[in-house]
Amino acid sequence: MATVHLQADHARHTNGERELEVGGATVGAVIDELDARFPGLGVFLSDGASVAIDGELQPRGTTYAPVGPEAVLHFLIPITGG
Amino acid sequence: MSRTHVNCTVNGDEVDFLASDDTSLLDALRDELGLTSVKEGCGTGDCGACSITVDGKLNCSCLMFAPEAEGTSIGTVEGLANGDQLHPLQTTFLEGAALQCGICTPGVLVAAKVLLDENPSPTETEIRYALAGNLCRCTGYDKIIHAVQEAAVTINAGASK
């Protein structure tokens, strides 16, 4: 099971829990499981967040990135620029 | 609306064009003569992107009406190079990376040439004040000032031969 860290704001949907154990072989699968557990959270994670796997920021939007069994995921606010 | 027939010289060539009395010289140069190096950045004489010379003097073409050009000699950046020889300012701007987006560059070059024609060895402060009418948002002016200084050196070295 991967360890998922959510930002304080996402925790609104998870009754305040910011660190969760979640199954799923890809980022997309992890998001789907989180959305199943906390309905409505999914769209904020897939559209409105970037994700780092084991400290490495992933290309934005890559839901197929593999998630290892002991992986640590961070969902972050989307960083843009100007 | 009736249009005025204007005759003048641009970059050494005799030209003529038609313009309404309320057309700016900026628009006439761009739309009637195709001299698109002269840019509109503000239309109110505050940014210098439309800088030209009129009988040798620096002017904002957005602040002149096209018929005012009658009988005058106008200079734009298109006339800066001499055949296949770039003007020293053009060379130092290229070599010194004194431009980024390039939109202000034609106006800056026109203003810098007027400065160096009048004051061949300007100080840094004199260059800054001479170019104070040309807004640049990309470079912070640093490399522009250096390029003008370098061009002055080149021109003076050439002139003293």
Place this chain on the structure above:
Amino acid sequence: MTAVENPPKKYKYVGTRPVRHDGLEKVTGKARFAADLSLTGQLRGVMVRSPHAHARIKSIDTSAAEAMPGVKSVTTGADFPDIDPAAPIYDESINVIARDEVLYHGHVVAAVAATTLSEARAAAAAVKVEYDVLEPILTIEGALADGATISNKSTRTLFLGQDDETNLASVAPFGRGDVEAGFADADVIVERFFTTKAVHQGYIEPHACVVDVGQDGKASIWASSQGHFAVRSKTADILGWGTDKIKVTPAEIGGGFGGKTTIYLEPIAVKLSQKASRPVKMVMTREEVLRATGPAPAAEIAIKVGAKNDGELTTIQSTMKYSNGSAKGYAAMLGAMSTASYRFPNLDINTMGTVDNTSKSAAYRAPSAPQAAFAVESCIDEIAKTLGMDPIEIRLQNAVVEGDITAMGAPHPKIGFIETMQAIKDSEHYNSPVPEGAGRGFGTGFWFNIGEQSSATVNLNEDGTATVITGSPDIGGSRASMALMAAETLGLDPMRITPIIADTESVGFTDITEGSRATFATGMAVTNACLELIDQMKQRAAMMRGVEADQVEWVDGAAIVDGQDPLTIAEITGQAKQTGGPLTSTASLNAAGAGPSFAAHLADVAVDEETGVVTILRYTAAQDAGTAIHPSYVEGQMQGGSAQGIGWALNEEYIYSDDGVMENASFLDYRMPVASDLPMLETIIVEVPNPSHPYGVRGVGETGIVPPINTLANAIHSATGVRMTDLPMSPPNILKAITLQKASNEQK
């Protein structure tokens, strides 16, 4: 100049300063910007804009306008499809043209195309719009007040998942540790309230486009934009058209800085052109640019920082409120990033984004960071001075390094914050005495930078020269950097490489040039395409020499087979037809691993206490570029960002009337720095290579604008003892602060 961590010069072309390939056309006036282009038979398009900051549109009557001489088409919001408010394009689609509500003074309600500009303007003035004027919300405070008028009825608070109309577009807290305990334990606490005003990116080229919709319903667009693929997709989404019906060619762009990452003109020009079956050219006036495009958000930041006597920064608590203008944005959340420079074990940052009836804010170079860094770095400066610590020392002690966790939760990758500050510490400027009567200030900033999608095609010509084709509009000299990275990879002189930026039909999809991503991500795509070309050339060389491909090595731009003469690129391309055909390669990616770029600035200022005028005597900027591909253009980004930050700090601001009308909508009154306002801007390029990029690149475009405000505020404090907490630090504001300080000193 480079500083610590300078890798040995191992590159032949990367790090050199060739004349940029597109330079000649820019110094001879031949470069074509969007407003320089014209199509036969084109019409001129003019917008009809709301005279009210907030109103309901009761009716629009275009009949008089349509009957006027030269008018060929007219459009209103009724011509545009309704879009679901939850769709990402929704806010931009409303911003392009209002439907039933106008949200700011200057909001487009209709547009007219006519055969001449003056005819179009006359017709635009003849469009009759009836409004029900509503109360405008003009400030953050006003937006959040109890019972406040709803400024944009589509706004819902992001992430709250509730459905009430509100002016609060986003609430995003970030936290770790225990701030109460942290403050209880702190030896020094600084608590302040900072405010900043909206400022404009100030690009000298107004937005412009030329559009031609043919009778086949296909639109060709020439646009001034930071991202022509985004112009295509946004236009398609706003109009409900297929992507294949729109081709966008990027014109040269006269400055963007983030303000040209959104869309204003093209969907309207397309609609006008379609209805008239004629090309349409639309160019904004400067007044329109200032009134109705982008600015960077105004902000209100309450902040409290706690430290120990030994200089450890232990606790930070802040509420950061940013105005997004007329529609929601990410401004506030991004502000939290500026706390990510220091370890702060106890952190509680609340960010709030509001919506009001001022123009919709747009990105501006490191969006939201300058405002937040103003607050954070000013407080650290106060703490340092209270503790009698050197301002660089206290930051070195607390600076983040690789592995430290940011407020956003993920660890920093390899970064060069310490090295960059050390570069200032080692600089000639820092080690020279402060001029008599002047004050010295130090400040820092950074931007995370982004990766995103890029494509590149590299073609080798028959004579061994190369063409590098990308889709990243060049807003700062990136074309030259693409050529240098290709040159280095292939082993080919960069002056034998032609870098071009191709239209949406001629190169693979490429995201907007923003987030300091072009040299990083597009450079990666270029490099990958070149590496694949080398594989191809090794195969051809193997064929030419009668060996297996794995016996061929690529060294210094040539194929080497043991014991035989090397085959140069030109020799290989000269035989391309005989060995299998043209040599060309395309690479594309969704880049990861963008490296943050940190900066540290130092300023000496003199403050005239009778006029409030601040003169910058000396200014030095150090910034981590990872690897400077073309050092002149890296310096250019540092200097340009510094100048913009200086303008933001000392003079620029949007001034609004009570009706929400911008009162200083011209370059005369919206006063940006001119050449005589600034000294030379000294630069120090620090190189702590980014391990995720083949050449170690970190994007540099944005970071430079973050330190100047706080650096100057700290310098002004050193010079006068006055702590400025409100921007701009313009002469009247400084004078007021000095007067207040003197008065309160006298009372003591």
